[in-house]
Amino acid sequence: MKILITGATGLVGKALTQLLLQNGIKVNYLTTSKSKIKYQPNYNGFYWNPESGIIDENCLIGVKAIIHLAGANIAQRWTSQYKEEIIESRVLSTNLLFNTLKNNPHHIKQFISASAIGIYPDSQKNYYTEDFTNFNDSFLSNVVVKWEDSVNQIERLNINVCKLRIGLVLSTKGGALPQILKPIKFGFGAPFGSGKQMQSWIHIHDLVAMFLFALQNDLSGIYNAVAPFPVTNQELTSEVAQIIDKPFFMPNIPRFVMKWYLGEMHTLLFESQNVSSQKITQAGFDFKYKTIHAALEDLLLGK
Numbered sequence: 001m002k003i004l005i006t007g008a009t010g011l012v013g014k015a016l017t018q019l020l021l022q023n024g025i026k027v028n029y030l031t032t033s034k035s036k037i038k039y040q041p042n043y044n045g046f047y048w049n050p051e052s053g054i055i056d057e058n059c060l061i062g063v064k065a066i067i068h069l070a071g072a073n074i075a076q077r078w079t080s081q082y083k084e085e086i087i088e089s090r091v092l093s094t095n096l097l098f099n100t101l102k103n104n105p106h107h108i109k110q111f112i113s114a115s116a117i118g119i120y121p122d123s124q125k126n127y128y129t130e131d132f133t134n135f136n137d138s139f140l141s142n143v144v145v146k147w148e149d150s151v152n153q154i155e156r157l158n159i160n161v162c163k164l165r166i167g168l169v170l171s172t173k174g175g176a177l178p179q180i181l182k183p184i185k186f187g188f189g190a191p192f193g194s195g196k197q198m199q200s201w202i203h204i205h206d207l208v209a210m211f212l213f214a215l216q217n218d219l220s221g222i223y224n225a226v227a228p229f230p231v232t233n234q235e236l237t238s239e240v241a242q243i244i245d246k247p248f249f250m251p252n253i254p255r256f257v258m259k260w261y262l263g264e265m266h267t268l269l270f271e272s273q274n275v276s277s278q279k280i281t282q283a284g285f286d287f288k289y290k291t292i293h294a295a296l297e298d299l300l301l302g303k
Helices: 011-022 080-103 139-157 177-185 204-216 233-243 255-270 278-282 292-301
Strands: 002-006 026-031 043-049 065-068 110-116 160-166 168-170 201-203 221-225
Touching: 002 011, 011 026, 011 204, 065 080, 065 204, 080 139, 110 139, 110 204, 139 160, 139 255, 160 204, 168 204, 168 292, 177 233, 201 204, 201 292, 204 221, 221 278, 233 292
Parallel strands: 002 026, 002 065, 026 043, 065 110, 110 160, 160 221, 168 201
Antiparallel strands: none
């Protein structure tokens, strides 16, 4: 089997590519950097530029499914210009894939796209399942709604579409965990705000395994890609401190401090989303890291 991946050189893309190759699945990948194009027996790169509408259609040859991960990193200061880039990097890349599939012969049967739990409103009371549709007008929610809308058009081509709404990805190679670790290592760890905001997280191992599961089981529809037991920010940060044996006694970090430091992006640290993983487990997916303790022990201690 051969699949096409976008965003293959990112945090999730690298881990997923490795897993696919280990499982005997050949990988074509799209990259905006010609210097990252490689030609290997089971791993081949192809150039694209979504902003300019350029794509090497040869990327589709022999491909049965597409896994779409491409999108600008949201963990950068949200200037007006960068906000546009966050949206356009997701929508334009999906539109280009749609038009390429529409206008070229291919054998694509399935399209699996990354999405995000940022679509759900900030709430310490709600428990979000995939059926929730009362989205608010926040920047992140709007990004994900536009992203998913662009993905939905793929269904018009009689292709099976699956969207994985990803939570806080835990990895030592990138994402939030290295940033959480920094102050704790120096004894300055503290929860953000009240510390009561719910963080729906997932170990990188389980996330890429879920993409493979969706591929192998031809899943369609929306699935939350989060572990079964979300935690509060207080629990997450104190658990990190405990596992690496560091003190954890500093006062909580006020919201206004992080707003001054990060701008609008500070909402990533303070918004609360308690998200259900029941639908994916009912589909038969088995998490290796169900609890935050097990996940952090593996990542930080290699246990």
